[in-house]
Amino acid sequence: MRIEEKSINGFKAKVFFLDGYVIGIPTEIGPRILYFASEDKPEFNLFGILPDVGVETPEGFWRVYGGHRLWSSPEAMPRSYSLDDKPVRIEVGEGSITIHGNPEVANSIQKTITLTAGSEGIQVTHRIRNIGRWPITLACWALTIMRPEGFAIIPVHPSKVDEKGLLPDRHITLWPYTDLSDSRLILSGDYIFVKMDSNINNPVKVGAMARPSWTAYWVDGFLFIKRFDSLRGEYPDFGCNVEVYTNAGMLELETLSPLRLLEPDCTVEHRETWSVMEIGELSPKSEEMGRVESAIG
Numbered sequence: 312m313r314i315e316e317k318s319i320n321g322f323k324a325k326v327f328f329l330d331g332y333v334i335g336i337p338t339e340i341g342p343r344i345l346y347f348a349s350e351d352k353p354e355f356n357l358f359g360i361l362p363d364v365g366v367e368t369p370e371g372f373w374r375v376y377g378g379h380r381l382w383s384s385p386e387a388m389p390r391s392y393s394l395d396d397k398p399v400r401i402e403v404g405e406g407s408i409t410i411h412g413n414p415e416v417a418n419s420i421q422k423t424i425t426l427t428a429g430s431e432g433i434q435v436t437h438r439i440r441n442i443g444r445w446p447i448t449l450a451c452w453a454l455t456i457m458r459p460e461g462f463a464i465i466p467v468h469p470s471k472v473d474e475k476g477l478l479p480d481r482h483i484t485l486w487p488y489t490d491l492s493d494s495r496l497i498l499s500g501d502y503i504f505v506k507m508d509s510n511i512n513n514p515v516k517v518g519a520m521a522r523p524s525w526t527a528y529w530v531d532g533f534l535f536i537k538r539f540d541s542l543r544g545e546y547p548d549f550g551c552n553v554e555v556y557t558n559a560g561m562l563e564l565e566t567l568s569p570l571r572l573l574e575p576d577c578t579v580e581h582r583e584t585w586s587v588m589e590i591g592e593l594s595p596k597s598e599e600m601g602r603v604e605s606a607i608g
Contacts, residue, residue, distance in 0.1 A: 312327060312328065312329050312403070312406065313327070313328040314326070314327055314328075314403070315328075317335070319335045319337065319345050319346050319360070320345070320360045320362060320377075321362060322337040322339065322340065322345060322362070322376075323337065323338050323339050324336055324337045324338060324345060324346070325338060325401060326346065327403075327408055327426075328350060329406070329408070329426065329428055329433065330406075330428035330433065331349065331350050331351075332347065332348065332349060332350060332432075332433055332585075332587070333346065333347070333348040333349070333350055333353045334346065334347055334408070334426060334433070335347070335356075335378075336401060336408065336410060337376075337378075337399075338398060338399065338401065339397075339398045339399075340376060340395055340396050340397070340398075340399070341380075341395055341399040341410055341412060342380070342381060342395070342399055342410035342411070342412040342422055342423065342424045343376060343378050343379065343380050343395070343399075343410075344358070344378050344379040344410075344424070344426075344435075345358060345360055345376070345377060345378035345379075346358060346378070347378075347379070347535075347585065347587075348587070349533075349587045349589075351589070352533075352589075355531075355533065356458065357457065357458050357528075357530070357533065357535045357587060358377060358378045358379065358455065358456060358457065358458060359377050359378075359456040359457055359458050359459055359561055359562075360376070360377035360378060360456075361374075361375045361376065361377040361456065361560060361561060362374065362376060362377070364560060364561075366392065368388060368389040368392045368394075369388075369389045370389050370392070370393065370394050370417075371394055373392040373393075373394055374396070375456065375561070376395075377456045377561075378455070378456060379424075379435075379453070379454070379455045379456075380395070380453075380454055381412075381422045381424055381437045381439070381451065381452070381453060381454075382452040382454060383418070383420060383439055383449040383450065383451070383452060384449065384450040384451075384452040384547040384548070384567055384570075385449075385450075385547050385548070386452075390417075390418050393415045393417065393418055395412065395413075397413050399411060399412055399413065406427055406428050407425060407426065407427040408425065408426045408427075409423055409424070409425040409426075410423060410424045410425075411423050412424075414442055416442075419441060419442055419443025419444075419445075419447060420439050420440065420441060420442060420443075420447070420449070421439070421440050421442050422437070422438065422439050422440075423437075423438045423440075424436070424437055424438075425438070429584055431538060431584050431586060432536070432538075432584045432585050432586030432587075433584065433585045433586070434582060434583075434584050435453070435582065435583045435584070435585055436580060436581075436582045437451045437453050437568075437580065437581045437582070437583075438451075438578050438579070438580050439451055439573075439578065439579050440576070440577070440578040441573040441574065441575050441576060441577055441578075442575075442576070443575060444575055445575065446572050446573060446574050446575070447572075447573050448570055448571065448572050448573070449570065449571065449573060449579065450546070450547050450567050450568045450569060450570045450571065450579070450581075451567065451568040451579055451580065451581030452547075452565065452566075452567050452568075453539075453565065453566050453567070453581060453583055454563050454564075454565045455537070455563065455564045455565070456561050456562070456563050457507070457528045457530065457535065457561075457562050457563070457564055458530045458531070459507055459509060459530075459561075459562070460507055460508075460509065460530060460531075461506075461507055461528050461529050461530025461531070461562070462504050462505060462506040462507065462528070462529055462530075462595045463504065463505045463507075463526065463527070463528050463555045463557075463562060463564050464502055464503075464504060464526060464527045464528070464529070464595075464600070464603065465502065465503040465504075465505075465517075465519050465521050465526050465553050465555065466501060466502055466521055466522060466523060466525065466526075466600075466604075467481050467483075467501055467502065467503060467519050467520075467521065467522060468501045468522045468523065469481065469501065470522065481519070481520070481522075482519065482520065482549065482550065483503065483517060483518070483519050484517065484518035484519065484548050484549045484550070484551050484554075485516075485517060485518075486514075486515075486516040486517075488513065488514050488515070488516070489514075489515045489516055489517060490513070490515065493511075493513075493515045494506075494508075494511075495507070495508055495511060495515055495557060496515055496517060497595050499595070499596055499597040500597025500598070500600070501597060501600075502597050502600055503517060503519060503555075504595035505517060505555040505557055505562065506557075506595060507557050507561070507562035508557075508559070509559050509560070510559065511558075511559055512558065512559045513558065514556065514557065514558040515556075515557055515558075516554065516555065516556040516557075517554070517555055518548050518549075518551030518553065518554035518555075519551060519552075519553055520546065520550055520551060520552055520553075521541075521552055521553040523541075524538065524539050524540070524541035524552070525537060525538045525539070525607055526539075526553045526555075526564060526566065527603065527607075528562070528564050529590070529593045532589055532590065532591050532592065532593075533587060533588070533589055533590065534587065534588050534589075534590045534593070534603065534606065535564075535585070535586075535587055536585070536586045536587070536588070536607060537564065537566055537583045537584070537585060538583065538584040538586075538607075539552070539566045539581070539582065539583045539584070540568075540581070540582050542568065542569050543569070544569025544570065544571070545569055545570050546567060546568075546569050546570065547567055547570060548567075551567060552566060552567050552568075553565065553566055553567075554566075554567070566581070566583060567581070568580070568581035588606055590602070590603070590606060
């Protein structure tokens with residue numbers, strides 16, 4: 312594993328070359344991953360970076376920054392928006408990288424993200440530890456801001472809940488600001504597509520229980536794929552393990568773990584596996600998903 316120190320959009324970072332991928336981790340904010348690319352095209356960052364975008368909170372101005380981050384779900388203000396603007400500790404092992412976040416004392420949690428090489432890509436293990444004195448209920452929530460002007464894919468294949476197929480088997484979760492007539496939201500066959508369009512200001516968000524357990528984002532001929540563990544349990548937001556949010560400035564591709572009652576000094580874990588492939592032109596249509604499914608395997 313080769314390591315270089317570089318600046319990524321003005322952020323001091325360590326860049327790791329791990330198992331065919333280029334991974335940029337900022338050292339003075341986080342835990343975050345700001346850069347992810349294939350070594351075949353190292354200049355093509357699949358992640359979006361937004362250094363000056365954010366929201367005012369009781370703790371101060373929280374910046375989106377961009378790239379990949381770890382939150383706890385359900386979302387709440389100011390808990391979810393705890394500032395992550397302090398230096399982090401990066402631990403390098405044999406084929407692994409762990410980013411240790413600072414304790415969030417007000418939230419009674421501490422976050423770590425570990426990246427390791429795996430057979431299907433880069434395994435990204437998210438952990439949240441209860442550092443408080445009482446149990447708390449939460450889920451790991453892995454959010455990735457993607458390179459602009461692509462589209463997200465959520466598979467929602469049907470399955471029979473009962474023998475005759477009379478009972479419902481799928482659902483879609485909507486947020487108050489989501490308009491079903493929004494042109495960025497496309498329901499086609501067994502897939503939900505969400506396009507990122509920098510010309511449309513209002514936000515839209517949709518969530519679902521993905522089946523099978525992957526989600527993806529296409530942009531400029533490349534497909535970024537998140538495989539993830541789908542575990543038994545109650546999921547946040549009316550039962551979502553995948554959510555997509557977009558506005559004129561960004562698109563977030565998000566996965567979640569089940570909610571857990573976390574006792575003091577215990578940890579909840581959520582794992583994604585990231586991979587990138589060059590797939591050429593692709594449209595948000597169900598009839599074009601055959602080669603995506605074949606590529607994912």
